[in-house]
Amino acid sequence: MFSFFKRTKASPNSAFSLTYMQCDWHCHVLYGIDDGAQTEEQTLEMLQEYVSLGIKKIVATPHVRADYFKNTLETIKKAHEKVERLILQNNLPLVLEASAEYFADENFLGLIKKNELLPIESQYILFELPMQQFPWGIKLVEEVQQKGYTPVLAHPERYRYWHTKPNEWKSWKNKGVCFQLNLLSLTGYYGKAERRMAEQLLDADYIDAVGTDAHGIRHLQKLADLNGNPYFDKLQQLPLLNHLG
Ligand SMILES: [Fe+2]
Structure with missing residues (x-):
């Protein structure tokens, strides 16, 4: 797809x-x-x-996924409380909210049906x-919507089976799914194809949130590699969902 943004060199300083x-x-x-921070020290860093x-x-x-990370409301709540304490003890000017990244499996479907979900800002x-x-x-999407929540798909640019099927991702978008871009995708961190897809989604104005x-x-x-990236500059002009009200 034609890109409206010229690549420019990062200014290193x-x-x-x-x-x-x-x-x-x-x-x-x-x-x-999960497979993120493993210790209190790593979280503090x-x-x-x-x-x-x-x-x-x-x-x-x-x-939250049935095979590797069997997190529940309870495990997330306990871990959240520990990190809240860490923020207080270290006087860090940060607000921490606990939600989850749900893997699309039967477990997720069960959680939706039982209404045991942890939405971002009570909605997403x-x-x-x-x-x-x-x-x-797509069935999961409908189930989430029926509960009154807005589904947000994490890193749509990383699903390679969509790279050559724009109709596929467009149809998800048309069904009301919000797209959350991984910032590092714009640096090529996950691969060149992921970077191209990220750029294509931004060119099409399909990105609703970043993470x-x-x-x-x-x-x-690694995020510093975004310095001078024209797509990162474009992101800064967008009314993203993750901006604070
Ligand atoms: Fe993640």
């Missing part, structure tokens, strides 16, 4: 900030409950990095698809 973003809607900062990036609010979205349900084709995902999907401080530090 300008300080990088995520102040415009205000709130990170996707990260794995609650330690010991991430929190301090968030502060230096200018982020004011973080929504922690630990994985972040979910991810498998990296292989997934035929009944770091940070699993550790390494991902937050």
Whole structure:
């Protein structure tokens, strides 16, 4: 697809900030409950990095999936409380909310039916698809909507089976699914094809929210590679859902 944005060189000396973003809607900062931060020290490192990036609010979205990360309302609540204490003890100017990144599986369907979900800002349900084709995902979307929530698909640019099927992702969008872009996709961190797809989604004005999907401080530090990226500049002009009201 034709791109309206010329690539420009990053200016290496300008300080990088995520102040415009205000709130990170996707990260794995609650330690010991998924493949994100594993220890209190690692979480603290991430929190301090968030502060230096200018982020004011973080929504922690630990994985919830039946096979690897069997998180429940209870495990997430306990982990959230520990990190809340850490923020207080260290006087960090951060607001922390706990939500989840739901993997599209039978477990998720069960949670929707039981209404045991943790929405972002009481409204948005972040979910991810498998990296292989997934035929009944759209059924999950309808179930989420029937409960009065807005489904938000995590990193749509990372599902390679969509890369050559624009009609597929367009139809999800038309059904009312919001798209959350991983910022690092714009740097090529997940691959060239993911970067192209991220750019294509931005060119089509299909991005509603952004997130770091940070699993550790390494991902937050890598964000500086966005400096001077024209698509990152475009993002800063968009009315994203993750801006604070
Ligand atoms: Fe994630």
